[in-house]
Amino acid sequence: MSLGANSKTRAAIFDRNLNKTKNSQVSLSAWSFMFSEMIQYTQKRVNGIGDLERRLNTIGYRVGMRVAELLAWRNEGSSKAPKREIRLRDTLLFVHTQVWKAVFGKPADAVEKSVEKDDEYMIIDNDPIITKYISIPKEMSQLNCSAITAGIVEAVLDGLGFPARVTAHSVPTDAFPQRTTILIKLDRSVIEREDALK
Amino acid sequence: MAVLGLWVINKAGGLVYQRNFSDGLAPLTQNEFLVLAGTLHGIHAITSRLSPAGNSSGAQVIEGESFKMSIFLTATGTKFVLLTTLADNTADLLLPKIYEAYADTVMKNPFHTPEMPIRSEGFDTRMTALLGPPTK
Numbered sequence A: 001m002s003l004g005a006n007s008k009t010r011a012a013i014f015d016r017n018l019n020k021t022k023n024s025q026v027s028l029s030a031w032s033f034m035f036s037e038m039i040q041y042t043q044k045r046v047n048g049i050g051d052l053e054r055r056l057n058t059i060g061y062r063v064g065m066r067v068a069e070l071l072a073w074r075n076e077g078s079s080k081a082p083k084r085e086i087r088l089r090d091t092l093l094f095v096h097t098q099v100w101k102a103v104f105g106k107p108a109d110a111v112e113k114s115v116e117k118d119d120e121y122m123i124i125d126n127d128p129i130i131t132k133y134i135s136i137p138k139e140m141s142q143l144n145c146s147a148i149t150a151g152i153v154e155a156v157l158d159g160l161g162f163p164a165r166v167t168a169h170s171v172p173t174d175a176f177p178q179r180t181t182i183l184i185k186l187d188r189s190v191i192e193r194e195d196a197l198k
Numbered sequence B: 001m002a003v004l005g006l007w008v009i010n011k012a013g014g015l016v017y018q019r020n021f022s023d024g025l026a027p028l029t030q031n032e033f034l035v036l037a038g039t040l041h042g043i044h045a046i047t048s049r050l051s052p053a054g055n056s057s058g059a060q061v062i063e064g065e066s067f068k069m070s071i072f073l074t075a076t077g078t079k080f081v082l083l084t085t086l087a088d089n090t091a092d093l094l095l096p097k098i099y100e101a102y103a104d105t106v107m108k109n110p111f112h113t114p115e116m117p118i119r120s121e122g123f124d125t126r127m128t129a130l131l132g133p134p135t136k
Helices: A028-044 A049-076 A088-104 A147-159 A188-197 B030-050 B091-107 B121-131
Strands: A110-113 A120-125 A164-170 A180-186 B003-009 B015-020 B061-063 B068-073 B079-084
Touching (some): A028 A049, A049 A088, A049 A147, A088 A147, A147 A164, A147 A180, B030 B068, B030 B079, B079 B091, B091 B121
Antiparallel strands (some): A110 A120, A164 A180, B003 B079
């Protein structure tokens, strides 16, 4: 009996075409319940908000590794001359549009460069759907469950050769009370390489 | 024609959420609300056994002289009680929407412990949007 097969007639999950679920969607309610359980599970095993965000980041990292590979295969896998992003701006735009579309179904709302620091960039989502039903209690107001999104972005950037530290922060406005910023702090080596390439 | 108050009672009979919307109700202390909710829970249980025709879900509407109480019993034993003026007929439309908001903002919230008092900003926002701003 091959691994992953339920019976002789059903194909093993590993033999399925990778493009089969390209446009399929997951129920938001199903995701919300599973994410809620992931947070509760993690909360029991950590001490402190920073640790909780780090664990969520790790979970997101594991998702991001697979997203990066899958996107690369789906976008360039069949082309004669596959290419990948090597410049910072193109990479950030790739994350802002392609990764967001693949994971959340729509591109992110904005990508910005920080004015004070030259190694910080921000991707802004006005209403992140993965945390739509979560209400953070007042005593944990520094926690942002979009840490999982930060982990996904960190893994994609790592995979493309742009190591960074990525965190999530909430920046509510009147129009968008759930507005979240994914703050990307790039490694020094990336900035130096970009300057050398200019 | 107004919604006067909303109570959410858990399956053990404890009050988990209470909010007043207009000035039609006499002001009560927290403790009095807890006692009333427990009493209602008991009465609801009794009425579910009183039916001569067999299967009964328990009282659904209780009418007084100046108010009407509509009770929505969910499959899990949670009760949503909407207090309205006598002329108000919107309770049947509002209660399923309140249940939906509860399922979304309370059940999917990882920081909510089931059967405990509801302290969720998401639920408060949805109730304000659906029923109006609360009064103290």
